[in-house]
Amino acid sequence: QSALTQPASVSGSPGQSITISCTGSSSDVGDYNYVSWYQQHPGKAPKLMIYEVTNRPSGVSDRFSGSKSGNTASLTISGLQAEDEADYYCSSYTSSSTELFGGGTKVTVL
């Protein structure tokens, strides 16, 4: 299975909102509400930011929100801050009971 499709990079100025898309198929993103998003800073382990499309774990800022329409899920970061600069990965459960990650998106705060 091919990775989910994410833009390679997204940038924004402090205080702005940005959205990262994650496109899959009817066998993964489109068929299940089991999409999650992870933030990874250089040299660090990934951190869960959103699970089951829209849910935020305890301790994650409410500036992070998730949504889904059809085969595409999205992560929106509102009020962009310098500390949000990182790589972001989406992942989805699949019809084969496996997990598929996106290729990752580098977020740059201008």
Add this chain to the structure above:
Amino acid sequence: EVHLVESGGGLVKPGGSLRLSCAASGFSFSTYSINWVRQAPGKGLEWVSSISSSSTYIYYSDSVKGRFAISRDDAKNSLSLQMNSLRVEDTAVYYCARDGRGSTGRYFDYWGQGTLVTVSS
């Protein structure tokens, strides 16, 4: 506090074998599914394998199926990944990650710091 600590990484020749371990603490290990996720140098995340509680369900990515074997020892709160017939493309940091959902679907709510596996002649 939840802790996952991987070990066992290192340098191995193509065709060789390596066994990774993940020591868990701070939660009821036996009741959670645990996963291996890897990341090749400078690349993205790739899910490798998962094992459910009681080892009832085991899944592998196509890229490692038939070569890797995941197992768990609930008495020791530990997870293992036996990697055989290693290839250069298996070079990566290997993370163990807890599945916070525990039923159909998954998300990885806690991650270890990773252990580096390098496959090279």
